[in-house]
Amino acid sequence: xxxxxxxxxxxxxxxxxxxxxxxxxxxxxxxALKTYGNDRYSAMGWEELxxxxxxxxxxxxxxxxxxxxxxxxxxxVARGLPVWLAxxxxxxxxxxxxxxK
Numbered sequence: 001x002x003x004x005x006x007x008x009x010x011x012x013x014x015x016x017x018x019x020x021x022x023x024x025x026x027x028x029x030x031x032a033l034k035t036y037g038n039d040r041y042s043a044m045g046w047e048e049l050x051x052x053x054x055x056x057x058x059x060x061x062x063x064x065x066x067x068x069x070x071x072x073x074x075x076x077v078a079r080g081l082p083v084w085l086a087x088x089x090x091x092x093x094x095x096x097x098x099x100x101k
Contacts, residue, residue, distance in 0.1 A: 007039060007040045007041070007079075008035070008039045008040075008041070008079050008080070009035060009036040009037055009039055011034075011036040012033075012034065012035050012036050012039070012079065013080070015032070015033050015034065015036075016033070016079060016080050016081060019033055019081070019085065020081075020082075020085075025085070025088070027092050027095075030085075030088055030089045030091075030092035030093070031092050031093065031096060033089060035079075039079070041075040041078045041079055042075065044071075044075060044078070045071075046067065046071060049070075049071050049074040049075065049078075052074045052077055052078055053074070056083055057074065057077055057083055059083060059087070060073045060074060060077070060083060060086065060087060063087050064090070069090050069094060072089075072090045072093070073086040073087055073089070073090045074086075076089050076090070
């Protein structure tokens with residue numbers, strides 16, 4: 001798991017820790033998780049994010065057809081979310097917001 005140093009907003013780091021402590025996080029918990037502004041991962045494009053693809057994260061690529069969703073989930077993994085929670089986070093966001101054009 002990525003270390004949570006100064007690369008993400010402290011509010012985001014606290015929100016991730018809170019989510020990790022929930023036994024059964026709900027859709028609303030995922031929707032409440034935000035980056036609290038841009039961080040170093042927000043600007044990462046496909047080239048940089050590919051370095052986060054490994055045997056654990058390849059499921060993200062298999063779960064989503066849309067590249068935006070794949071990149072979003074990989075960014076959340078980079079911020080410290082486990083893969084299965086990153087997938088749920090992106091699914092929750094997409095169900096509400098759709099694709100950003």
